Amino acid sequence: MAGIAAQSQLITTKGGFLFLIGKIIRFFFFFIFLFSVLSGVGSLAGYSKEQVILFYLVFNIVDIIIQFLFRGVYIFRFSVVSGNYDLDLLKPLPSFFRPLFGWTDILDLITLLPLLIFTIWYIFTHQLLASSLSFALFLLLLINSTLVGFAFHLLVCSVCVLTTKIDHLVWIYRDLTGMARFPTDIYGKGVRIALTFVVPVIVLITVPAKALLGLLNPMAIIFSLLVGILASYFSLKFWFFSLKKYTSASS
Amino acid sequence: MKKYWLVFKLTLQDYFVYRLNFILWRFRSFIFFLTLVFFWQAIYTSKETLFGYNQSQMLAYVIGVAFLRGVVLSSRSFDDLPGAIVQSHLSQWLIKPIDVFRYFFSRDLAAKALDIIFVVFEIFLLVKLLGLDFYVPHQLSAYLLFFLVVALSVLLYFLIGTLSSCLAFWIEEVWAPRWLFGIVFLEFMAGVYFPLDVLPKVLTNIFSLTPFPYLIYFPLKIWNQTVGLGESFKIMGILSFWIVLIWYLRNKVWQRGLKRYAAAGN
Numbered sequence: 001m002a003g004i005a006a007q008s009q010l011i012t013t014k015g016g017f018l019f020l021i022g023k024i025i026r027f028f029f030f031f032i033f034l035f036s037v038l039s040g041v042g043s044l045a046g047y048s049k050e051q052v053i054l055f056y057l058v059f060n061i062v063d064i065i066i067q068f069l070f071r072g073v074y075i076f077r078f079s080v081v082s083g084n085y086d087l088d089l090l091k092p093l094p095s096f097f098r099p100l101f102g103w104t105d106i107l108d109l110i111t112l113l114p115l116l117i118f119t120i121w122y123i124f125t126h127q128l129l130a131s132s133l134s135f136a137l138f139l140l141l142l143i144n145s146t147l148v149g150f151a152f153h154l155l156v157c158s159v160c161v162l163t164t165k166i167d168h169l170v171w172i173y174r175d176l177t178g179m180a181r182f183p184t185d186i187y188g189k190g191v192r193i194a195l196t197f198v199v200p201v202i203v204l205i206t207v208p209a210k211a212l213l214g215l216l217n218p219m220a221i222i223f224s225l226l227v228g229i230l231a232s233y234f235s236l237k238f239w240f241f242s243l244k245k246y247t248s249a250s251s
Numbered sequence: 252m253k254k255y256w257l258v259f260k261l262t263l264q265d266y267f268v269y270r271l272n273f274i275l276w277r278f279r280s281f282i283f284f285l286t287l288v289f290f291w292q293a294i295y296t297s298k299e300t301l302f303g304y305n306q307s308q309m310l311a312y313v314i315g316v317a318f319l320r321g322v323v324l325s326s327r328s329f330d331d332l333p334g335a336i337v338q339s340h341l342s343q344w345l346i347k348p349i350d351v352f353r354y355f356f357s358r359d360l361a362a363k364a365l366d367i368i369f370v371v372f373e374i375f376l377l378v379k380l381l382g383l384d385f386y387v388p389h390q391l392s393a394y395l396l397f398f399l400v401v402a403l404s405v406l407l408y409f410l411i412g413t414l415s416s417c418l419a420f421w422i423e424e425v426w427a428p429r430w431l432f433g434i435v436f437l438e439f440m441a442g443v444y445f446p447l448d449v450l451p452k453v454l455t456n457i458f459s460l461t462p463f464p465y466l467i468y469f470p471l472k473i474w475n476q477t478v479g480l481g482e483s484f485k486i487m488g489i490l491s492f493w494i495v496l497i498w499y500l501r502n503k504v505w506q507r508g509l510k511r512y513a514a515a516g517n
Contacts, residue, residue, distance in 0.1 A: 015424030022431040029439045036449050037294060040301050045293050168275035175282040182286075186293035188381075191285070 016107055023111050027060060030181065045185040050126040051213060052183060057119045058209035059181050062142070064112045066149035072102030073153045077166045086248050096239055099157040100150070123212065130214020137221065141208040144228040148204050151231035158235070158242035173199060180205035203227045254349060255357040262327065262361035277369045284317040287444070288377065302448045308475045311386035312446050314374055315471040320443065321366035323404045323466050328355035329412035329433060333426075336419035342514045356409055363405070388476055396483045400470045403490045408466055410494060411437070414501040420508030442468030462493040 034056055038049035047055070076099045079085040088098040123129050152173055160166040176199045179187070184195055184206045195201040203224045210216045266273050291313055295306040304312065332355055335341045344351045377383065388394060415432055419425040438444065440463035447455045447468050458464055469486045472478045478486070 015427035018427040018431045022427075022435040025431075026435050026439070029435075030444075032450060032454070033445050036451065037301075037445070041294055041298050043297065165271070168272060168279070172275065172279055172282070175279050179282065179286045182290055182293075187289045191289070 020107055020110060023107075027111075027115075030056065045183050047183050047185075050122075050128060054119075054123065054126075054128055054212065055183050055206070055209045056181055057115070057122060058212070059177070059205050060115055061112070061119060062145050062149075062205050062208065063177060064108050064115065065142075065146060066153075068105050068108035068112060069146065070100050070149060070153040071105040071108070072098065072100050073156055073160075073166070073170060075103050076157055077160050077164060080160055080246075081164055083248060085246075095243055096154055096157065096236075099160075100153055128213060130212070134212055134214045137211040137216070138208050141211050141221070141224060144225055145204045145208055147228040147232050148200055151228075151235035152199065154232075154235040154239050158239045161242040161246050177201050177204060183209075200227050200231065255353050258349075258354055258357040259361045259364075262358045263365065266361070266365055273365070277366075277373070280317070280320060280370070281373050283320075284313070284373065284377065287313045287316065288381065288383065292381075302446065303477060304446065304448075304475070305386075307384050307386040308477070309446075310383050311475055312471050314378070314383070314385050315474055316443055316467060317374055318367075318370055319401065319404070319467050319470060321370035322363055322401060323408050323470075324438075324441075324443075325359075325362045325366040326408065326412050327358040327362050328409065328416065329429075331355070331358075332413065332416035333419040333429060336416065336508075336512070337423055337425055339512075339514045341512065345509075352413060355413065359409055359412075386475055388474060390476075392480070393473065393476055396480075396487075397470060397474045400465075400473055400483070400487060400490065403487065403494060404466045404470055407462060407490060407494050407497065410497040410501050411462065414497055414504060417501065417504040417508045420511050437463050437466075440464060441466040442471070446471070462497065465490045465493060 031053070034053055035049070038044060038052055042049060044052045076085075079088065079099070079102075085099075088102075089095060091098075129135060153170075156166055156169050156173070159169060176195070179191075179195065180201045184192060184202050187195065192202065196203065207216065207220065207224045211221070288310070291306075291309045294301065295309065299305060301309070332341075335344075341351070344354055378385070388397075412433075415429060416425075418428055422428065440447075440458045440461055442464055447458055447464055450458075465486065469478075469490075473483050473486065
């Protein structure tokens with residue numbers, strides 16, 4: 001299925017090429033902006049210039065992985081309103097498989113690989129890795145971030161089944177995660193609470209970045225893992241609840 | 252004029268039908284606004300002046316961006332016209348006794364009117380909640396110049412939007428160039444995310460050769476009074492030059508595009 005999606009995306013070469021260029025340019029514009037501003041002030045919210053840039057790099061990695069995996073959400077509404085989702089339900093796959101993984105984005109994968117190489121180079125050049133344990137912890141929390149991303153995207157699919165509305169919800173999620181381009185310590189307490197408990201952007205991006213830097217305490221790690229597991233559990237529960245309400249109205 | 256007034260009113264009614272969509276769109280803008288405010292506040296905890304801006308001027312810039320995103324960058328034509336061309340819905344306007352551009356400009360004005368109301372409320376809310384102290388010009392001339400430049404910027408943005416929409420006559424995947432030029436290039440080069448002075452000088456100079464900084468960055472320089480009267484008139488002159496040039500190009504490309512338009516499926 002991922003192969004078919006990739007072929008389809010690569011057929012539209014002009015669009016895909018421009019999309020790819022746009023992503024790269026946006027990344028570099030922000031990078032240059034952060035670099036320039038932080039060269040002027042030296043630090044942000046107690047983090048050095050290099051650390052702040054690492055937050056930005058981790059944000060991009062998490063964002064791209066989640067977009068790459070769960071892009072199917074963006075076309076799920078069409079499946080629901082056209083009634084095509086009925087056909088997916090007949091297939092011997094988990095009911096959430098196609099809504100979430102139905103449009104794996106190869107263009108995201110293309111940007112992910114050079115970004116990973118650059119990030120590893122950046123971490124070692126600026127000696128940002130606290131210890132090898134920090135790296136192992138980062139990988140664990142990255143998996144946890146994917147779990148949180150899974151939970152949110154499944155929640156969006158559930159809302160889509162119930163209301164057939166989806167677009168703005170996904171974009172609000174994108175905007176909220178965009179707040180973690182910078183260390184989330186810059187935000188006021190109320191905003192930080194919302195970014196932890198309402199949409200756990202901090203668990204999604206800030207926590208893995210802090211793990212790399214060796215700035216996490218054991219409680220924060222346990223809490224993050226708990227958020228990932230609970231979010232997935234309740235999201236699945238809600239998904240199955242919404243499926244019971246699915247009326248297949250268009251077919 | 253009466254029929255365009257009707258289009259204006261109908262577009263407003265359209266927004267009130269899809270209230271939730273509009274509110275969620277405003278919420279997204281608010282998140283963007285909030286992020287920038289917190290970011291710059293954190294930056295200015297260790298410095299009083301940065302890149303020629305003190306904190307109140309930078310906050311004025313961020314608030315100004317929130318305002319101008321509503322006034323200048325909110326548009327229906329940018330969103331709807333390319334799709335109408337690709338899907339051949341354009342025919343419905345071509346056969347009516349209306350001017351397509353005036354029709355879309357009326358729709359744009361309705362979108363802007365509603366955005367202005369909400370954005371002013373959002374700014375008021377955030378200024379009160381966070382106690383933001385932002386720069387306000389002391390001379391009446393700064394206000395006059397600012398609003399004059401903003402009016403020209405609105406026109407320039409409409410022309411850029413309709414020119415880029417014309418691509419749809421030649422390319423079906425119009426979303427890609429629209430995303431690249433309309434969001435990535437335009438928003439960065441216009442100074443939506445940050446004032447362009449923050450960037451290395453060479454990049455600022457290159458961006459200044461494009462029309463984009465005249466949408467956000469230069470109007471806010473006039474508001475912050477970091478440019479003199481002579482410089483402000485120069486900005487208006489260049490802005491007028493871009494308007495005339497893009498208006499001419501837009502009309503030429505539109506005429507050529509119409510010759511290609513096949514109204515497939517209609």
